[in-house]
Amino acid sequence: MNFELTKEQEMTKKMVRDFADGVIRPRAVEIDEKAEFPKDIFDEMGKLGLLGIPFPEEYGGSGGDTLTYALAVEEIGKVCGSTGLSYAAAVSLGASPIYYFGTEEQKQKYLVPLAKGEGLASFGLTEPNAGSDAGGTQTRAELKGDQYVINGEKCWITNAEYARSITVTAVSGKREDGKNIISAFIVPKDTPGMRITSPYEKMGVRGSNTSEIILEDVEIPKENVLGDPNGGFKQFLYTLDGGRISIAALALGIAQASLDKALAYAKERKQFGQPISKFQAIQFKLADIAMEVELARNMVFKAAWLKDQGKPFSKEAAFAKLYASETAFRSANQAIQIHGGYGYMREYEVERFLRDAKLLEIGEGTSEIQRMVIARQLGC
Numbered sequence: 327m328n329f330e331l332t333k334e335q336e337m338t339k340k341m342v343r344d345f346a347d348g349v350i351r352p353r354a355v356e357i358d359e360k361a362e363f364p365k366d367i368f369d370e371m372g373k374l375g376l377l378g379i380p381f382p383e384e385y386g387g388s389g390g391d392t393l394t395y396a397l398a399v400e401e402i403g404k405v406c407g408s409t410g411l412s413y414a415a416a417v418s419l420g421a422s423p424i425y426y427f428g429t430e431e432q433k434q435k436y437l438v439p440l441a442k443g444e445g446l447a448s449f450g451l452t453e454p455n456a457g458s459d460a461g462g463t464q465t466r467a468e469l470k471g472d473q474y475v476i477n478g479e480k481c482w483i484t485n486a487e488y489a490r491s492i493t494v495t496a497v498s499g500k501r502e503d504g505k506n507i508i509s510a511f512i513v514p515k516d517t518p519g520m521r522i523t524s525p526y527e528k529m530g531v532r533g534s535n536t537s538e539i540i541l542e543d544v545e546i547p548k549e550n551v552l553g554d555p556n557g558g559f560k561q562f563l564y565t566l567d568g569g570r571i572s573i574a575a576l577a578l579g580i581a582q583a584s585l586d587k588a589l590a591y592a593k594e595r596k597q598f599g600q601p602i603s604k605f606q607a608i609q610f611k612l613a614d615i616a617m618e619v620e621l622a623r624n625m626v627f628k629a630a631w632l633k634d635q636g637k638p639f640s641k642e643a644a645f646a647k648l649y650a651s652e653t654a655f656r657s658a659n660q661a662i663q664i665h666g667g668y669g670y671m672r673e674y675e676v677e678r679f680l681r682d683a684k685l686l687e688i689g690e691g692t693s694e695i696q697r698m699v700i701a702r703q704l705g706c
């Protein structure tokens with residue numbers, strides 16, 4: 327067993343850390359305050375090849391692995407949860423399904439520009455009445471001649487307003503046993519009938535774009551069905567398994583940032599004539615956070631490694647997502663506690679970490695759903 331990163335992984339990590347520290351960190355407070363999607367930062371990230379890390383060079387990517395991509399998400403997550411979420415969603419939810427399931431033609435047409443960083447993509451699964459139970463989608467796609475006509479509504483879709491294509495799921499027919507067939511459709515931006523608005527005022531990840539999508543008689547050619555028309559359900563389950571590793575990596579970034587800030591503050595802040603880091607009550611908090619951050623990191627790395635080896639990784643991705651997101655929330659909460667009243671003030675940033683971390687216990691499957699996935703894998 328080798329816990330050391332490869333030279334390439336170390337290089338990518340350093341490159342992303344330098345970019346995050348130099349370009350994103352100075353803007354993080356403002357991105358949150360103004361709830362402004364940092365489009366220019368994503369243009370830069372595209373030029374650096376960050377949007378193509380886990381895709382092969384033949385599709386415009388840099389041929390990295392899942393672990394390298396997770397390292398990049400963690401580094402960005404350390405400085406800005408909003409940018410981290412939009413980055414993770416663009417790669418894991420926007421581009422990846424096209425890479426996993428798309429036909430060669432779809433990969434050339436839609437994946438290549440995404441991997442080259444020429445734009446973002448989104449994945450529209452959630453609906454007002456179909457969240458955890460995403461198979462209960464009410465959006466319908468009806469085949470008329472060579473066109474599918476899609477009608478329905480999607481909510482809380484990350485990056486949709488800035489996406490060049492959106493993959494949406496819809497019921498496209500019935501199986502012999504009466505159950506719905508779900509298919510996924512690649513809908514290019516500006517397709518008539520698709521309206522995208524961003525009406526939400528969010529608690530955290532405020533600079534990540536979150537959109538509502540209305541589909542009214544949206545006509546899509548048959549060739550835009552993502553891979554197997556009967557495979558939509560399996561496709562989104564696999565996509566979410568992969569996405570969970572990136573959400574876990576983002577949570578790890580927030581947890582690590584909480585530890586770094588809390589430790590620095592504890593060494594600096596004096597009460598009763600000494601730094602508060604000398605009090606055992608504070609030391610125990612820091613020790614717990616440090617341990618949990620390291621355990622979360624090990625789980626993220628293992629899930630990413632399993633995926634890269636082509637081995638089953640669904641349970642481990644759920645472990646990583648569940649543990650890392652709850653660690654991020656606890657770490658941010660304790661970081662506020664260690665900062666005392668200052669931690670409650672915006673300028674110390676740790677309250678932002680808490681608000682951003684909360685989303686990670688909800689998106690891409692809530693903590694309850696992760697426990698269900700794990701229990702199912704245990705044979706319950």
Ligand SMILES: Cc1cc2nc3c(=O)[nH]c(=O)nc-3n(C[C@H](O)[C@H](O)[C@H](O)COP(=O)(O)OP(=O)(O)OC[C@H]3O[C@@H](n4cnc5c(N)ncnc54)[C@H](O)[C@@H]3O)c2cc1C
Pocket residue numbers: 415419448449450451452456457458459481482483484485528531536685688689690691692693694695
């Ligand atoms: C900022 C943000 C970005 C998002 N981005 C995307 C995106 O890009 N694409 C996309 O498709 N979706 C996206 N989502 C949606 C997200 O994935 C869902 O919110 C999430 O899956 C939960 O669904 P829900 O909100 O409808 O909650 P519900 O499913 O209504 O759940 C409500 C509560 O009930 C619990 N619950 C539900 N079912 C069970 C059960 N069987 N057993 C026990 N407890 C249960 C849940 O755990 C939760 O606590 C985003 C959401 C947010 C907030």
